Amino acid sequence: MGEFAISTKDLVKEFPIDHRAMRAVDRLSLQVAPGETYGLIGPDGAGKTTTTRVILGLLSRTGGESSVLGFDSMRDMYQVRERVGYIAQQFSLPPNLTVLENMRFFADLHSVSVDQQSARIPELLAFAGLSDFRGRLAGKLSGGMKKKLALACCLIHEPQVVMLDEPTLGVDPVSRREFWSLLGNLRAEKGLTIFVCTPYMDEAERCTRVGLIYEGRLIVDDSPAHIKATIPGHLLEFTPSVFAPALTLCTGIDGVLEVQTYGDKLHVFVDNVPLRQPQIEAALASQGISLDAPREIEVRMEEAFISLIRRRAQGPQQNSIPGPSSRTPGGVP
């Protein structure tokens, strides 16, 4: 497992719930090569955070193997800590310490020498765009700046791997883009391995490889381009004049592989656009439903995610994602 930055094999994590074992991570195997930006995606409760915490050695595993840079997550916990930077989902920086004091605090936690601190801290503050805010209390920073400070703090001990659990939750688009641009710089300039859990599919597009986790199992593991290419058919988008009947009707038309809802629009996957588009229009017209601006669009990670999860959750026979009134895969506690 030595050549991988992060590696798990048949990883299992169970939690006791009501005297029974609830399996949060189920024989999960993944490998992340050095320098990769790996995105772990999946519905709420699929096991993303648990997997991350087991790899870090913050939770003990029930079975299988997990390691970082060849060090076992459990046996070599301290070697792992020395080489990994981690931002937890609900991280908190001491709010009554300034930016600079926060950096020093994290440096001390990681036993970074004073000499090293005086070299690295200004460099990291510049990298995070926080040089002008070194005297500001962490509690007075904007949401986006807090995230950047957390990133700077987790890099203070010069880790080779960073693990980030939903690092952009609640920050605005400008800060989110700045944050990802920092990650891009770490990748391009330092060759850092980045492991990131995210519920946002536009962020998944920014990873070199993506693992899709569902009910504790890794069901897809590939580059975003390849994952999108595995979704069968071509994607038609249009706005029907009446929504619910159009959804039902489209689902039953020949050559329609899948129907997803998209606000007041429908996303219909078909085997052949020139053939099926007129057939769909005719079928809807026969029920008095017109449709606005049909066009073929490219499948994004979001459509791929929904398609893959839906197929997993319901088996291949059903064609549309359930309405809010049905049982949904989002309901795993």
Next chain:
Amino acid sequence: MNAQPPLPRDSEPAILVQDLTKRFGQFTAVDHVSFSVPSGQVFGWLGPNGAGKTTTIRMLLGLLKPTSGNAFVLGFNSATQTKAVHAHVGYMSQQFTLYNDLTAKQNIRFYAGVQGLSSEDLRRRIPEILHMAGLEGRENVLTGSLSGGWKQRLALGCAIVHHPRVVFLDEPTAGVDPISRRQFWELIYQMAKDGVTVLVTTHYMDEAELCQRVGFISGGLLVALDSVGQLKRTKMRGQVLEIGTSDPETAMRVLKAAQQNRRIPLDEVALYGAQIHAVVPDAQEYRAAVQQLLSDESIQVHSMEWIAPTLEDVFISSVKSPPGEN
């Protein structure tokens, strides 16, 4: 709920903001903003943190007095007819202000109580909301043990228990997975089809693409107001090149250097997985220069495509423009 002034006709805007300004001391949070939202529209109210989004919403809800200008909801002046406004609006914030130690049903009952629903209304409304939120069979589960998507739909249900005509959703989908978010947007459009006007804020531009119309606010100023398609055509400064290369990390370093020494006017350059997105003033004009720059460093360029901007590209471009330039 009795003796309310009559509701306006559908032809009048559900939300009307006229020259609205709010100052806190020296700081102008909302600066002469005007817009209107017709009845039944799904309107996205977007902007960076601190841009004035929530301040605008709070003035529309009558929770904050404007320094100058007016805010109207359904024809009622938010500052002077606050009670009438409250009777007809629903509000849901990102914190999903639900009681975790109450069951789903008890939460609905609580909010119905706050809104003064009659027990008869309540009997009809509880099953409707449980159905809408997909919580049938889970009505007696403690809210704290529900996952993000369920909680979110329950919070929406509680916000609309009194059949409001206008609903304000302030970052309703933070941290919820894509499937739950799609279902949530299906609910938003169900409400809109029933004539409910929805004003929604979000930090996720893929979601904002679902709005029929959007407004961008930046530094208190309204910088854009239009449909998503129109904004993409008119508001994007520069064009996006998607570049596929043999070595994206090195290509990125080369392009960053070219940006810094201004060899090529690159507005932005960023890694997107195996690709690089570079924003140039004109894709056709600068294509060759980018190609040349990379080949000079022995980087093979597999592909270079001029791609349509996302709403996020447009948003960042708009809020970065100095005021007055838009």
